Amino acid sequence: MTDLERRYARWTALFYPADYQRTRGSELVDTYLSLAAPNRRRPSRADIADLAAGGLRQHLRTALGLGPGFRLAGLLALTTTSAFASGWAIFEALAPTVFRSRYTGPFMSLGVAAWAVWLLTAVVYVVAPGRWFRRLAVLAVLVTAGVVPAAMLTGIPRPPLIVLLPQLVLGIVAVGAATRHRRWVRLTPLAAAALTMPVTVAAELRLNFYGDYYLPAATALPAAGATLLIGVTLLAFGLAARHDYRGVWALLILLTPIGMLALNPLGAMLEDTGSGRPRVPMWSSMAAAAILVAVVGSALLALALAARGRRSAGGRSLPAEAVHYTSGTHSSAG
Numbered sequence: 001m002t003d004l005e006r007r008y009a010r011w012t013a014l015f016y017p018a019d020y021q022r023t024r025g026s027e028l029v030d031t032y033l034s035l036a037a038p039n040r041r042r043p044s045r046a047d048i049a050d051l052a053a054g055g056l057r058q059h060l061r062t063a064l065g066l067g068p069g070f071r072l073a074g075l076l077a078l079t080t081t082s083a084f085a086s087g088w089a090i091f092e093a094l095a096p097t098v099f100r101s102r103y104t105g106p107f108m109s110l111g112v113a114a115w116a117v118w119l120l121t122a123v124v125y126v127v128a129p130g131r132w133f134r135r136l137a138v139l140a141v142l143v144t145a146g147v148v149p150a151a152m153l154t155g156i157p158r159p160p161l162i163v164l165l166p167q168l169v170l171g172i173v174a175v176g177a178a179t180r181h182r183r184w185v186r187l188t189p190l191a192a193a194a195l196t197m198p199v200t201v202a203a204e205l206r207l208n209f210y211g212d213y214y215l216p217a218a219t220a221l222p223a224a225g226a227t228l229l230i231g232v233t234l235l236a237f238g239l240a241a242r243h244d245y246r247g248v249w250a251l252l253i254l255l256t257p258i259g260m261l262a263l264n265p266l267g268a269m270l271e272d273t274g275s276g277r278p279r280v281p282m283w284s285s286m287a288a289a290a291i292l293v294a295v296v297g298s299a300l301l302a303l304a305l306a307a308r309g310r311r312s313a314g315g316r317s318l319p320a321e322a323v324h325y326t327s328g329t330h331s332s333a334g
Helices: 003-015 018-035 045-062 066-094 111-127 131-154 161-174 188-207 214-240 246-261 263-271 283-314 326-332
Strands: none
Touching (some): 003 018, 003 045, 018 045, 066 111, 066 161, 066 188, 066 214, 066 246, 111 131, 111 161, 111 188, 161 283, 214 246, 246 263, 246 283
C-alpha cells in the first residue's frame, strides 16, 4: 500500500460509517487514487472536503428517523419563534412613548421588522405551505440577522442580542418544518402566537417593564427553554417507546436553540458561582456561554450520528448505489 493510498484510507475511516467502509471503502479509495494527479503524496484539500461531505451524507442516510426528526424540530422551533414574535411585538407596542423611536412608529426598535416577518411566516405556514413558506422563513432568518447591522448603520434602537440570537438559531431550525402536516397541526405556530398576545398584555400591565427588553427576556427566555426541553424530551420518550426515533433526533437538534434561550443563567454561572452572583451577566460571559452551547450541541449531534453509523456496522449493509463522489472528485483531483 502506497502512502497516498494509506492516507486516503485513513480519511475514509474517519468520515464514513463502519458498514460503508467495509463494503465500499476500497472502491472509494481506488476511485480517488485513479483521479489523483501523478506523483501526489497527500490527498488534496478538495478531496478531503469531498470525503467529509460524502461521509456526512452516508451518516445521515444511516440515521434512522433523522429526516422526520428534523421536520419535527422545525415545527417546534417555528411554534416557539411565532410565540416570541407575538410577545415581543406586543411588548414593544405597549412600551411608554419615551422609549419609542420616531423611525419605527408605535414600536420601540427595529426588532418589529423581524417580529412582523415571523408572524407572517406562521400565517403562510397554514395557508400556503411548501415553497412560499420556505422562502418566507429564510427571509425571516435574514431579517432577524440583519437587525444588528441595520441598527449600527442607522442608529435606531434594536432588541438586545440575548433576544435576537435565540430567535435566529430557532429560525434556522424552523426552516425545516414539515409542510405536509394536516392543517390543524400547521395551525400550532399561529395558535401559539395568538395565545401569547393576552399573556404579554397581562404581564406588561401587571409588572410594567418600562420598555426594558432585558427584564422580561431574562425571565421569559429561560422559562421557554425549560418548557421546550421538557416537552421535546417527553415526546422523544413517548415516540421511542413505539420504536419511532424522530423525537430523539428532534431533541438533539433543539439542544443548541434551547441552550441559547438559557444564555442569561448560563452566563451568570460562568461569571460567578458564589452567593454573590450578579443579576445581569457581562457580555463576555454570555458570549462564552453562547460559544459553549454551540460547541456542545453540535458535538452531541455529531456523536449521535457517528454512534448510529457504528451501530449499523453489525447490521445489514446499505444498498448499492451510484458512486456519488465521482462528480466531485473529477473537479477536485489534481
